[in-house]
Amino acid sequence: xxxxxxxxxxxxxxxxxxxxxxxxxxxxxxxxxxxxxxxxxxxxxxxxxxxxxxxxxxxxxxxxxxxxxxxxxxxxxxxxxxxxxxxxxxxxxxxxxxxxxxxxxxxxxxxxxxxxxxxxxxxxxxxxxxxxxxxxxxxxxxxxxxxxxxxxxxxxxxxxxxxxxxxxxxxxxxxx
Amino acid sequence: xxxxxxxxxxxxxxxxxxxxxxxxxxxxxxxxxxxxxxxxxxxxxxxxxxxxxxxxxxxxxxxxxxxxxxxxxxxxxxxxxxxxxxxxxxxxxxxxxxxxxxxxxxxxxxxxxxxxxxxxxxxxxxxxxxxxxxxxxxxxxxxxxxxxxxxxxxxxxxxxxxxxxxxxxxxxxxxxxxxxxxxxxxx
Numbered sequence: 472x473x474x475x476x477x478x479x480x481x482x483x484x485x486x487x488x489x490x491x492x493x494x495x496x497x498x499x500x501x502x503x504x505x506x507x508x509x510x511x512x513x514x515x516x517x518x519x520x521x522x523x524x525x526x527x528x529x530x531x532x533x534x535x536x537x538x539x540x541x542x543x544x545x546x547x548x549x550x551x552x553x554x555x556x557x558x559x560x561x562x563x564x565x566x567x568x569x570x571x572x573x574x575x576x577x578x579x580x581x582x583x584x585x586x587x588x589x590x591x592x593x594x595x596x597x598x599x600x601x602x603x604x605x606x607x608x609x610x611x612x613x614x615x616x617x618x619x620x621x622x623x624x625x626x627x628x629x630x631x632x633x634x635x636x637x638x639x640x641x642x643x644x645x646x647x
Numbered sequence: 648x649x650x651x652x653x654x655x656x657x658x659x660x661x662x663x664x665x666x667x668x669x670x671x672x673x674x675x676x677x678x679x680x681x682x683x684x685x686x687x688x689x690x691x692x693x694x695x696x697x698x699x700x701x702x703x704x705x706x707x708x709x710x711x712x713x714x715x716x717x718x719x720x721x722x723x724x725x726x727x728x729x730x731x732x733x734x735x736x737x738x739x740x741x742x743x744x745x746x747x748x749x750x751x752x753x754x755x756x757x758x759x760x761x762x763x764x765x766x767x768x769x770x771x772x773x774x775x776x777x778x779x780x781x782x783x784x785x786x787x788x789x790x791x792x793x794x795x796x797x798x799x800x801x802x803x804x805x806x807x808x809x810x811x812x813x814x815x816x817x818x819x820x821x822x823x824x825x826x827x828x829x830x831x832x833x834x
Contacts, residue, residue, distance in 0.1 A: 514688075
């Protein structure tokens, strides 16, 4: 069993982590803005970055299929292991369904997603005002769920590092 | 004066205006549409003008006598997003209070072969007039004639989308106007 994550896994983890935090921040900020060129720009970048997270999450899933992640510390009680596994499973799920819900919402609102202004994604839903509004709420609720989970995830990582003094955090940090 | 002369003169006087048997000039408004596609951040965004009037006459046998006048109420535009609709009414965009109508008035119509035609005319919006060229198809459908076509216009030519909206990297200058007019025979 490896003691650390591979460079690829670490790179993907932190790329997604930073993009995700940026997306959450921009998402909270942009929705309250009055319509302006800046707002349109932010929405487009938000969508492009969200699609990017989806693509990176696919790569992470492929990594998981090909590698065994380092085991959890021996000292961890069984309930904590199960909790950590469940939390990670839900985090993976959210990396896919949050971008997906945003993409579907865009379609329903009649604003196609064109990745970086170059690659048009197909509109999976026809324009439908009510459905668009519903998907907006779904997208927002999932994001609040993600925020709660991230607080747990970061809190747990810090607890492992500073209280349990194990390698759970350091094995995911960039190294030489 | 010859007794039939007044009648002959009357016929002459009416002739240019009289609808030939094949002229279509009765607009079926509920089957007609005026729409547009604008591009924001390279994303095509559609909308429609809900209120417009049109007087169109076309005889496919002599298209050069065809005429069209179309008056659109910019305030009636709908892109499906409330905040966008509202923004468009403002001074930077249509300034709908000051300029309640945008019009197209044809200057010439000609056949391009097959069912295809070309209408040239003057487009007036926000007090500015520009020449536009629209190509369209005219296809019989039952007893009606269905005109479908489009033409590009540059929004900044008309001062539509000024101020910070003048940045064409955000909203493209070129807007595609699309239309369908269904005409019944007769006046």
